[in-house]
Amino acid sequence: KTGQADLAKLAGPVSVLSKQHCRVFWTGARAVDADLLAQWRTLDAPRRVADGALLSRPGVFAWDRVDAASALLLQHLPSDLAGEGADLGAGTGVLARDVLARCAQVRSLDLYEAELRALDLARENLAAHANVGFHWHDVTRGLPRQYDFIVMNPPFHAQTRGDRPDIGRRFIAVAAEALRPRGRLVIVANRHLPYEAELGDRFPQMRTLAAASGFKVIEATRA
Secondary structure, rough: HHHHHHHHHOOOEEEEEEEEEEEEOOOOOOOOOOOHHHHHHHOOOEEEEEOOOOOEEOOOOOOOOOOHHHHHHHHOOOOOOOOEEEEEEOOOHHHHHHHOOOOEEEEEEEEEOHHHHHHHHHHHHHOOOOEEEEOOOOOOHHOOOEEEEEEEEEOOOOOOOOOOOHHHHHHHHHHHHEEEEEEEEEEEEEEEOOHHHHHHHHHEEEEEEEEEEEEEEEEEOOO
């Protein structure tokens, strides 16, 4: 109901239709509170975070910080990643930035992200790199090409509040299908999420690079 209340503040009386646990609300918007709209636009505006290193904005995942899972992966990022790579669920480019900075043998990196607002920020954050591709894409539908390595911090929530490990398992399956022979996957996830079975079914080699602060970083290699 928060969105409904916000719309009423901005544009006056709201009409509501509720059915089957869903709600639709709308307004004719004959008059909009221009001052309130300006305030909201200011609050939503992109801004520098992480000591100025990244451009972000409210509403995207972990918008005002480097999230703990990504931070752990970056602490244990293999510096010998090489060739053509991909970042799945790339967000604002947190992982991609360090891959490009620290892995000298990387020739190109494709970012796949389902949220356009986050992907647009990633374009800004990685604008200095010519060897980067940006793809507004739902990773669970598969990838269009093959890669030498993949890094990812897959989402494990959807619209519901409960854990959705099936999303991470699908990311793992897609990564396995998209990696070339001897291709490498580096994944970070909440420690309690049961991804090892999925990884073991699809990758003959697997090792834990780190386990700390409730998260785990795993590297898996294709045959």
